[in-house]
Amino acid sequence: MGKYHELAKKIVANVGGKENINSLTHCITRLRFKLKDEGQAKDDILKNMDGVVTVMKSGGQYQVVIGNHVPAVFEDVVEIAGITNEGAEDSSDQGIFNRLIDIISSVFQPFLGALAASGMIKGINALLVATGVLTTTSGTYQMLNGIGDALFYFMPIAVAVAAAKKFKFNQYVGLAIGAALVYPSLQLDAFSAAGEPIMTLFDGSLFASPVYTTFLGIPLVATNYTSSVVPAIFVVWIASKFQKVVRKALPELLHAFFVPFFVLLLSVPLGFLVIGPVISLLTNLLAGGFDALMNFSPLLFGLVLGTVWQVLVIFGLHWSVIPIAMIQLSTLGYSTLVGTFGASFAQTAAVFAMYFKLKNPKEKALVIPAVISGICGVTEPAIYGLSLPKKKPFIFSMIGGGISGAFMAAMGVRSYNMGGLGVFGFPSYVNTETGDMSGMIYALIAVAIASVIGFTLTFFFWKDDTVEEPIRETATIAKETIETPLQGTIAPLSLAKDEAFSQGALGKGVLIYPEKGEVVAPFDGTVMTLFPTKHAIGLVSEGGLELLIHIGLDTVQLDGKYFEAHVLQGEHVKKGQKLVTFDIEAIQNAGYSVETPIIVTNAEDYLDILENQEKAVATGDELITALI
Structure with a gap:
């Protein structure tokens, strides 16, 4: 259990529960969720939660901004939500731009720290040479240069592994693809050093490409893939598609060895023959375009x-x-x-x-x-x-x-x-x-x-226009009392079987195991919400206290069966007035719990919420006291 276990539990509950999470990654400051239904996430609760800076929705992601300690929170969220690398397939409907941003962020996030560290070592090494502390022939320089340059040189391997995770593809096969792309004898520098090209495709044009060898008679356009980024992403993406086809075509008994065999045999040559040359050409044009714009x-x-x-x-x-x-x-x-x-x-x-x-x-x-x-x-x-x-x-x-x-x-x-x-x-x-x-x-x-x-x-x-609120004096503290709306046995809210209630995500209150199927008004007020299924009713007192009475767990699935409402939404009610009746035995026989959370949903507006500590209560007994 990590340091941020409680925060992680609340985050999972308020993004709609682990069942609503398709996948999760993180960057330097944010948890980046892909949710099945963003409508289930409780934005306001998350934004006001201690430990959460804010919530953003962008690039098809539901982003919970945490701060610098996001890796530790991420680990606890992963543990609580039971998220694995083989997460659910993303089925959300994204536009091309959102999809592209999502792929880019997911690929670079896992090794961004190592990338930054490598760059810092290279920069410091260059600084030491510039100031005369080191020479480029010294062993110290060579060692630091190797440490700093390794990840950049073998970039396709890191990219391929991260892309494989993103595309739900075997990461070790992804590693093999990335390694093949940087294999020394298959780079342009190696081919050109060995001899003259046997032909030049598109000779005399902007797309002129020297060919030094062939694969199965097909001209191989050579280029240098060391330090490249985009080709590895595309080759792994194609490989992930091949993996699905091959898995369906082969018996499960042969998957362990023959799926990687055929995937590598199909995707890597295609990468060298088609994907790599095309992507390299486009990226060269893009880089040149930005340079031209800069020069303009x-x-x-x-x-x-x-x-x-x-x-x-x-x-x-x-x-x-x-x-x-x-x-x-x-x-x-x-x-x-x-x-x-x-x-x-x-x-x-x-x-x-x-x-x-x-x-x-x-x-x-x-x-x-x-x-x-x-x-x-x-x-x-x-x-x-x-x-x-x-x-x-x-x-x-x-x-x-x-x-x-x-x-x-x-x-x-x-x-x-x-x-x-x-x-x-x-x-x-x-x-x-x-x-x-x-x-x-x-x-x-x-x-x-x-x-x-x-x-x-x-x-x-800039001037701070914030109006400073006067400090409350202890003598002005008042209270509002809520009477018990139904007869039964009291238990702490933390014992509720539904995490949204037990974790206090919806507010503070108590749990009642009802002995009589009748709910009465706990104060004079108004019916703010009456669910069509009649299993839950929201009230607001004349003093502004908001109360949710949720009869049973998952009873919404009964679609109103075994419930009867005696008031209408918007109706003013008096303390003790009958609100809802329900058949306890029938609900339990249908396989549902009748434990009833009673929640003050605007508890943050009060100094404190005090619950009755007695075990058994009857309607009219004092249940909750809200200190104002």
């Missing part, structure tokens, strides 16, 4: 990218930029998508300025953790908890991010690896080939620009 107007390019970056983060769409950067790195050796770097610092500085203007002590207490997180490149706590709800600080941070992005792009800054986030990203701008540190210096200036703009605009042009 670097300032405008950086301005737009830096301005909208935090908006992309809100919706989780920033994942769409990562493959583009990876494509540029693998084809050009650098990335021009540098305009986003200052945005997180602008956001962090704006939130830091808020510290001096906030009136609410609880909000002010959130600032320092959010600033620390932002300095490390994770801005979701700052965005959702502080700047976005206040609006203007978020806009000011966008301005700072845009201007810093325009500066970096105008100065021709390039990143040379996928380094760490926040302050850990500076070494990424050191040229790993030449040791040139000018890019890192410009990055430092850009961060200063972003931070000064974000802080200054927020400090001088």
